[in-house]
Amino acid sequence: xxxxxxxxxxxxxxxxxxxxxxxxxxxxxxxxxxxxxxxxxxxxxxxxxxxxxxxxxxxxxxxxxxxxxxxxxxxxxxxxxxxxxxxxxxxxxxxxxxxxxxxxxxxxxxx
Amino acid sequence: xxxxxxxxxxxxxxxxxxxxxxxxxxxxxxxxxxxxxxxxxxxxxxxxxxxxxxxxxxxxxxxxxxxxxxxxxxxxxxxxxxxxxxxxxxxxxxxxxxxxxxxxxxxxxxxxxxxxxxx
Numbered sequence: 001x002x003x004x005x006x007x008x009x010x011x012x013x014x015x016x017x018x019x020x021x022x023x024x025x026x027x028x029x030x031x032x033x034x035x036x037x038x039x040x041x042x043x044x045x046x047x048x049x050x051x052x053x054x055x056x057x058x059x060x061x062x063x064x065x066x067x068x069x070x071x072x073x074x075x076x077x078x079x080x081x082x083x084x085x086x087x088x089x090x091x092x093x094x095x096x097x098x099x100x101x102x103x104x105x106x107x108x109x110x111x
Numbered sequence: 112x113x114x115x116x117x118x119x120x121x122x123x124x125x126x127x128x129x130x131x132x133x134x135x136x137x138x139x140x141x142x143x144x145x146x147x148x149x150x151x152x153x154x155x156x157x158x159x160x161x162x163x164x165x166x167x168x169x170x171x172x173x174x175x176x177x178x179x180x181x182x183x184x185x186x187x188x189x190x191x192x193x194x195x196x197x198x199x200x201x202x203x204x205x206x207x208x209x210x211x212x213x214x215x216x217x218x219x220x221x222x223x224x225x226x227x228x229x230x
Contacts, residue, residue: 036221043117043204043223044155089154097143097208097219101154 002027002094004102012108013080021075021105023090028068031093035064035075038087038104047088048075080109113139115207117222124195125230132190132225134205140185141207145219146178149202161188195229202226 003026013019023033032051036044048057048064050073056065063076073090087106091099114137124130134144143162147155159175161167161182169175177199179191188207192199206219 034218041202041224041226044206044221046218046221049218091155096160097145098157098160099145099155099206099219100157101147103154 002030002092002100004090004092004100006088006090006102006105008105009103010106010108012110015080015082015109015111017080017109018076018078019080019107021077021088021090021107023073023075023102025071025073025092025100025102027094028071029094030068031095033064033066033073034091034093034099035062035073036089036091038089040087044089077107080107082109082111085109113137113207113209113218113220115141115205115220115222117203117205117225119225120223121226121228123228123230126196127194129191129193130195130227132192132203132205132227134188134190134207134222136186136207136220139207139209139220141188141209142185143208144182144188145206145208146180146188146190147204147206149204149224155204158190192227195227197229200227200229 007022034049035047050066061078066073087104090102116135118133146158149155159167159169161180167180182188204224206221
């Protein structure tokens with residue numbers, strides 16, 4: 001059974017810092033991995049999707065990497081801003097578009 | 112971009128009543144829709160997968176007679192929580208995939224969620 005874990009569970013940083021969120025999964029047989037952002041009481045916003053054949057994806061200040069063989073992905077956020085405060089979820093696609101979500105990292109960026 | 116809506120966004124009901132939640136893909140046809148449940152400070156757990164015109168597939172531990180799913184068209188799926196109890200209180204989120212069933216690399220688009228509170 002696929003299990004997805006995210007470290008740290010919570011992170012508090014001052015504005016401007018670069019930070020790394022970690023995601024690990026137990027079964028490397030995935031189709032893709034996706035990073036989402038969730039604001040309190042809200043739905044999900046897709047940030048980046050990395051196909052299993054890719055190593056990384058970039059969007060603005062965000063960069064996500066994928067090492068499928070070791071079961072790891074990282075989300076790098078450059079020059080963090082208070083507006084980045086949210087919960088970040090990673091999810092792996094195990095086939096037929098079924099997503100298994102990680103436990104999430106709650107990020108707080110203070111001004 | 113692809114938009115998925117949910118209605119209602121928030122519902123409060125009495126124990127023992129049934130509640131229906133709608134999930135619509137607004138600008139694309141969704142062959143497959145998914146229903147997730149999220150308890151406070153926990154991650155999303157997949158409840159079931161629904162394909163247009165066929166019966167939903169439920170994940171292990173999810174009662175299919177309690178959580179009725181109907182996917183009658185390519186743009187609408189409904190989740191009915193029957194005989195709701197306080198332990199069913201949760202945040203329910205749907206998602207819709209654009210690809211054909213088995214299109215594993217396609218993106219899912221998520222609805223804004225429905226907060227269900229059962230008194």
